[in-house]
Amino acid sequence: MSRLDREKYIRTVRTASRDRRFKPAYDRLITLHRTIFTSGIHERDHFLPWHRWYVLQYENLLRRIDCTVTVPYWDWSVVSQTPWRGGTSDLWFRGNSGFGGNGQRSSSQCVTNGPFRRGAWNVVPSAGRGCLRRQFIGNPPDTVAVAGVLRIRASDFDSFEISLRINLHDTVHCLIGGHMCSFNSAVSPEFILHHGFIDKIWADWQRQSNAHMNAHFRSVADNMPGTWQIHARAVINNFMLPGGVRIQYQASPSPQLRSVHRRLGEMSHSAMSRIPRGPFSVLSEKAIKLFNVSKAEVEKAKRLGLRLLPLSRTLVVPGITNSMETSLGFRVASLKIG
Helix, strand or coil: CCHHHHHHHHHHHHHHHHCCCCHHHHHHHHHHHHHCCCCCCCCCCCHHHHHHHHHHHHHHHHHHHCCCCCCCEECHHHHCCCCCCCCCCCCCCCCCCCCCCCECCCCCCEECCCCCCCCCCCCCHHHCCCCCECCCCCCCCCHHHHHHHHCCCHHHHHHHHHHHHHHHHHHHHHHHCHHHHCCCHHHCCHHHHHHHHHHHHHHHHHCCCHHHHHCCCCCCCCCCCCCCCCCHHHHCCCCCECCCECCCCCCCCCHHHHHHHHHHHHCCHHHHHCCCEEEECCEEHHHHHHCCCCHHHHHHHHHHHHHCCCCCCCEEECCEEEEEEECCCCCCCCEECC
């Protein structure tokens, strides 16, 4: 995103959260995620479709303020080794075109810089009206790991879903820390950017074939929690969403990154695993506890996580399991329009 587009998006989010014309709807939507946090939206049957629906509701609210705004995504995989840098083109830039930096190294963990800093922006009343909290730690999975998840077969949707939900989604929540690693995760403005990327990974996987597109848990009978009688099948296809909405994620504008993605798609699994890479995390004890992951799913996530690791070596980070190494020698902007 250009600097002006970033500033416009952040300005729109702040308007939604502060202007009395939009704040009641904003507060209800953010609070909904906490209210039904443990009601199935972070489990296999509903996780992916529910959050696709939720991101759409968030975007619809922002477009009531500015119809040119769309939800961006943060591709944390391309900045796996330097995810928390705060340069002018980075997500965590402290100026008006960034989301601010890390929280204080204290019990408060308050963010004190950027447009969502303490004193300039508060979380929703249901979360206590206090400051936004963050506590960065570790490194998110890299582009090779994402490519490994994307090559899981359509006939093995369960493995794809667990890899995406537990190894990627859950882990990054608690690497950001603070509110993102809590029942109040949706109060964080970066929550939507993270889920935009998770949904993009699912959409990229779906684009591979009709079998990929329609792969989901067919035995699910219940409508999704808190969606006013919407079933998962209504949001399986991003080109056929409720209200006649079509979502298409913009690819990276970097020719170098597109070339990397193409080469990774042509590599064998063994060749990918031998790429020289730096450390990153694929399982977090904090995330396992927060999202109440079952023992059986943890064991499967560990086995699947090992397939995302390089053959060279595995590192151990305190509080993190199955850490790994990654470096592809390129750097691109970490915030892109979705």
